[in-house]
Amino acid sequence: MNEKTRRDLRQATQTQSQAEPPKITFPCDYPIKVVGDAVDGFVDMVCATVSRHDPNFDPSRIEVIDSRNGRFQSVRFSIRATGEEQLQALFHELKASGLVHMVV
Numbered sequence: 001m002n003e004k005t006r007r008d009l010r011q012a013t014q015t016q017s018q019a020e021p022p023k024i025t026f027p028c029d030y031p032i033k034v035v036g037d038a039v040d041g042f043v044d045m046v047c048a049t050v051s052r053h054d055p056n057f058d059p060s061r062i063e064v065i066d067s068r069n070g071r072f073q074s075v076r077f078s079i080r081a082t083g084e085e086q087l088q089a090l091f092h093e094l095k096a097s098g099l100v101h102m103v104v
Contacts (some may be wrong), residue, residue, distance in 0.1 A: 003016055011054075024084075030081035031076070032050075032079060032090075033075070033102075034104075035072055035074045035100070035103075036073060036101055038067070039099065043073065045099060049093050053089060054086075059077075061078070
């Protein structure tokens with residue numbers, strides 16, 4: 001690889017790392033995964049919280065997956081996201097529950 005090619009690759013990498021993350025166009029269907037403790041009521045708490053932020057949320061469409069050792073559960077679903085504020089409020093309320101370890 002010659003010096004010009006190396007320089008071009010470095011510049012391309014720097015430009016990509018400085019670029020803003022992709023913007024989300026709202027409204028949109030937004031997939032979410034919530035990971036938390038596998039305790040009684042965890043899934044119900046997630047569904048109730050999500051319903052407060054998306055009145056059209058359909059809890060029958062969630063997917064619940066237990067961890068290998070059974071200590072954790074992940075709840076996967078999609079909501080109709082209307083804006084960044086809605087997503088931030090939802091993520092904050094889920095994390096504040098004390099049962100949620102991660103929202104992705």
